[in-house]
Amino acid sequence: MSDSGMSATTNPTWLMLGASSAVARAFAREAASHGAGILLAGRDMDDLERQAADLAIRHGVPAAPVPFDARDLGSHRAFAEDCAARAGGPLNVFLAFGVMPDQAEADADPDAAAAMVEANFTGAVTVLAALAPVLEAQGQGTVVALGSVAGDRGRKRNYTYGATKAALLTYLQGYAARLSGAGVKVLCIKAGPVDTGMTWPLPKLPFMASPPAFARAAWARAAKGGGDAYIPGIWWPVMTIIRHIPTRVFNRLNI
Amino acid sequence: MPDTITDPRTAQAAAARPAAGWKETALQGWGRSSSAPCLAARPERMRELLAALQPPEGRTLLPHGGGRSYGDQALNSGGAAILTTRLDRILAFDEGSGLVVAEPGVTFADLLEVFLPRGWLAPTSPGTAFATLGGAVANDVHGKNHHRAGSFGDHVLWLDLLLPDGRLLRISDEEEAALFRATIGGMGLTGIVTAICFRMQRVPSNALRVHSRRVPDLEAFLAGFAEAAEATWSVGWIDALAGGRALGRGVLETAEPSESGLPPPKLKSRTFPMDAPPWLLNRLTVRGFNALYWRRAPVAGREQTTHYGKFLYPLDAILHWNRMYGRRGFHQFQCVLPFGPGEAALRQLLETISAAGEASFLAVLKVMGRPGRGLLSFALPGYSLALDIPARPGAAELLAALERITRDAGGRIYLAKDSMLSAEGFWSMYPEARRFMEIRAEIDPEGRLSSDMARRLHLA
Ligand SMILES: Cc1cc2nc3c(=O)[nH]c(=O)nc-3n(C[C@H](O)[C@H](O)[C@H](O)COP(=O)(O)OP(=O)(O)OC[C@H]3O[C@@H](n4cnc5c(N)ncnc54)[C@H](O)[C@@H]3O)c2cc1C
Numbered sequence: 001m002s003d004s005g006m007s008a009t010t011n012p013t014w015l016m017l018g019a020s021s022a023v024a025r026a027f028a029r030e031a032a033s034h035g036a037g038i039l040l041a042g043r044d045m046d047d048l049e050r051q052a053a054d055l056a057i058r059h060g061v062p063a064a065p066v067p068f069d070a071r072d073l074g075s076h077r078a079f080a081e082d083c084a085a086r087a088g089g090p091l092n093v094f095l096a097f098g099v100m101p102d103q104a105e106a107d108a109d110p111d112a113a114a115a116m117v118e119a120n121f122t123g124a125v126t127v128l129a130a131l132a133p134v135l136e137a138q139g140q141g142t143v144v145a146l147g148s149v150a151g152d153r154g155r156k157r158n159y160t161y162g163a164t165k166a167a168l169l170t171y172l173q174g175y176a177a178r179l180s181g182a183g184v185k186v187l188c189i190k191a192g193p194v195d196t197g198m199t200w201p202l203p204k205l206p207f208m209a210s211p212p213a214f215a216r217a218a219w220a221r222a223a224k225g226g227g228d229a230y231i232p233g234i235w236w237p238v239m240t241i242i243r244h245i246p247t248r249v250f251n252r253l254n255i
Numbered sequence: 256m257p258d259t260i261t262d263p264r265t266a267q268a269a270a271a272r273p274a275a276g277w278k279e280t281a282l283q284g285w286g287r288s289s290s291a292p293c294l295a296a297r298p299e300r301m302r303e304l305l306a307a308l309q310p311p312e313g314r315t316l317l318p319h320g321g322g323r324s325y326g327d328q329a330l331n332s333g334g335a336a337i338l339t340t341r342l343d344r345i346l347a348f349d350e351g352s353g354l355v356v357a358e359p360g361v362t363f364a365d366l367l368e369v370f371l372p373r374g375w376l377a378p379t380s381p382g383t384a385f386a387t388l389g390g391a392v393a394n395d396v397h398g399k400n401h402h403r404a405g406s407f408g409d410h411v412l413w414l415d416l417l418l419p420d421g422r423l424l425r426i427s428d429e430e431e432a433a434l435f436r437a438t439i440g441g442m443g444l445t446g447i448v449t450a451i452c453f454r455m456q457r458v459p460s461n462a463l464r465v466h467s468r469r470v471p472d473l474e475a476f477l478a479g480f481a482e483a484a485e486a487t488w489s490v491g492w493i494d495a496l497a498g499g500r501a502l503g504r505g506v507l508e509t510a511e512p513s514e515s516g517l518p519p520p521k522l523k524s525r526t527f528p529m530d531a532p533p534w535l536l537n538r539l540t541v542r543g544f545n546a547l548y549w550r551r552a553p554v555a556g557r558e559q560t561t562h563y564g565k566f567l568y569p570l571d572a573i574l575h576w577n578r579m580y581g582r583r584g585f586h587q588f589q590c591v592l593p594f595g596p597g598e599a600a601l602r603q604l605l606e607t608i609s610a611a612g613e614a615s616f617l618a619v620l621k622v623m624g625r626p627g628r629g630l631l632s633f634a635l636p637g638y639s640l641a642l643d644i645p646a647r648p649g650a651a652e653l654l655a656a657l658e659r660i661t662r663d664a665g666g667r668i669y670l671a672k673d674s675m676l677s678a679e680g681f682w683s684m685y686p687e688a689r690r691f692m693e694i695r696a697e698i699d700p701e702g703r704l705s706s707d708m709a710r711r712l713h714l715a
């Protein structure tokens with residue numbers, strides 16, 4: 001099952017942006033297990049073909065890959081229209097693309113820093129802006145985007161990455177306000193560490209969530225409505241403490 | 256079937272290769288008596304798998320699946336391991352024929368969940384659903400239906416195999432037949448299997464009818480198996496601590512597909528919470544357990560309708576049950592003995608085990624049918640005996656004695672379970688090992704694929 005269109009259905013469709021991400025893959029399986037059709041948008045078409053087949057076989061839902069590059073900003077308007085046309089039922093959006101190079105690399109190489117800002121933030125802005133009219137027109141739907149606990153406070157270890165996630169959150173707050181009148185819910189997940197390729201090479205991180213557990217929690221939280229939420233929930237108290245550490249102390253911490 | 260998906264060329268053309276993420280870790284065999292520090296990559300997709308073919312520092316490489324082999328087979332101390340668990344997509348399924356194409360990290364648990372509700376069951380399956388398809392191929396695994404259905408490899412139509420030099424080949428009886436026979440049962444030493452095409456079997460419902468009865472001794476057991484030759488599934492549980500006249504007593508289970516199903520099972524599993532203290536398993540407690548298990552089955556027999564999952568994977572209900580043997584872990588011994596001379600050897604094995612009195616839970620007795628297709632496949636027509644042996648002083652001597660008995664009877668030891676077989680013993684039990692090494696030399700001239708077991712058995 002890997003035809004390019006989606007069969008006519010009134011079931012909702014989830015558009016996965018950055019669909020080859022391990023978190024997105026788990027969320028796609030979760031959504032498909034609830035009967036949703038899946039559009040898999042990303043760059044690794046070989047992987048997206050495989051995922052489409054897997055979703056169709058495991059869950060009997062329509063699933064199809066769509067080429068998408070977050071940094072090809074000029075393509076996003078046409079991309080959004082194309083997705084709207086392919087979706088069977090109402091469109092929902094899961095935004096998962098992002099990169100997290102070493103802080104040292106971002107510090108030393110301005111191109112790397114700019115590329116990260118573009119991939120994590122600018123690209124999110126332009127694709128969400130392009131999707132807004134589609135969501136407004138349908139008068140319903142949910143947008144879930146992956147922020148990060150790293151956006152709560154800039155840390156020595158990864159503040160450029162953290163800044164892109166903080167910017168994304170601020171953008172989403174306004175985006176949510178804009179779309180609320182149209183009945184569209186917008187959820188920004190402040191994700192703690194998830195056991196994916198992004199975190200695999202790093203030293204052991206605290207409260208690591210498995211992708212399926214993360215996806216189940218994200219699905220349940222999205223069903224409750226928009227706003228922002230820590231997943232796993234343990235990060236709410238942890239980040240509350242971290243945010244309140246006095247700057248003088250914080251700057252001396254090696255986190 | 257959407258052939259483009261599994262077409263080797265598509266994968267090779269996949270976008271620029273990113274650097275693979277390597278991490279220092281220690282892997283353990285399921286018996287927890289072997290452990291290995293190594294670098295590990297865990298590719299999430301084909302593109303990352305290709306990148307992982309070049310581990311740093313010119314280290315040797317080994318695929319690692321669900322980690323359910325007991326000994327040092329899936330370990331590569333000082334080398335690199337590629338964990339395949341995230342490569343878990345089901346790529347194609349044909350409702351008409353039951354053909355499935357899947358990535359190597361798909362597990363038997365996945366197959367049960369996805370296909371049993373549609374009336375399809377894995378053609379054969381090991382005693383744990385957490386084994387991956389890659390691991391099933393690499394050990395040419397067998398199940399309780401071996402006497403009828405053969406080994407897993409008998410149901411495989413083709414494989415995609417990634418060689419250490421990055422070439423991706425589709426191998427089958429028609430193409431690269433020699434490499435195909437080397438890869439089935441090849442312990443990851445011929446490359447990384449990236450796709451498996453195999454045939455499922457049809458079943459009428461999600462349940463089977465299991466008949467179990469108490470058997471007084473070994474002779475009655477073997478007679479029971481002979482009577483049960485037509486049964487779809489059969490397995491014997493032997494109280495390995497019983498000796499004398501009770502030697503070989505146990506419970507014989509046979510099963511047939513049930514026409515009517517059961518309500519879907521509740522997914523319930525418990526976790527063995529920690530390493531058991533060393534005193535927990537001793538002669539007395541285990542003797543008590545085994546005796547209870549034996550007595551529970553009525554002499555006259557009893558029939559129950561059970562879910563496939565419960566019958567095929569009885570131990571999976573307790574996650575981390577391997578902690579039961581404590582921190583030092585345990586060895587598992589499994590051998591197959593040819594019919595005829597095997598009967599006396601089977602008795603000798605049981606006598607040796609019972610005399611050693613090592614606290615061993617139930618041993619598993621099975622009748623095996625045809626030999627496997629792989630050069631190093633385990634199966635032979637005969638009796639297979641498997642049991643746990645706690646890693647305590649004396650275990651090595653006991654295992655050496657069991658190896659001798661097995662070898663003298665023309666039997667062989669199962670490498671998926673093994674951690675102690677001698678290289679000499681291996682080479683005499685597996686006559687096609689030489690052919691295996693020739694093929695290995697062709698596809699991996701630099702010896703980039705290796706494992707702790709391969710080094711122990713002089714396969715590297
Ligand atoms: C409770 C229990 C019951 C069992 N019952 C049975 C049984 O009834 N019958 C039986 O036959 N076995 C049985 N086994 C053994 C088990 O089925 C095998 O060890 C199987 O190979 C485990 O698969 P795995 O995915 O865990 O592989 P691992 O243990 O991770 O690896 C095993 C071998 O497979 C290779 N491998 C893994 N993935 C690939 C790949 N993609 N390409 C190439 N090589 C690969 C590895 O290099 C290694 O050599 C049992 C094990 C347990 C723990």
Ligand SMILES: NC(=O)c1ccc[n+]([C@@H]2O[C@H](COP(=O)([O-])OP(=O)(O)OC[C@H]3O[C@@H](n4cnc5c(N)ncnc54)[C@H](OP(=O)(O)O)[C@@H]3O)[C@@H](O)[C@H]2O)c1
Nearest residue numbers: 020021022023043069070097098146148191193194196198
């Ligand atoms: N893992 C964590 O601990 C964690 C914690 C907090 C937040 N997050 C966030 O969660 C999201 C998913 O992360 P992950 O852990 O699943 O990591 P991942 O597997 O590395 O996924 C990131 C994905 O982003 C895609 N991507 C990058 N640049 C792109 C571009 N220009 N256009 C389109 N796609 C692009 C990548 O696809 P390509 O194949 O095309 O490169 C990749 O699939 C990210 O936004 C991450 O920041 C993760």
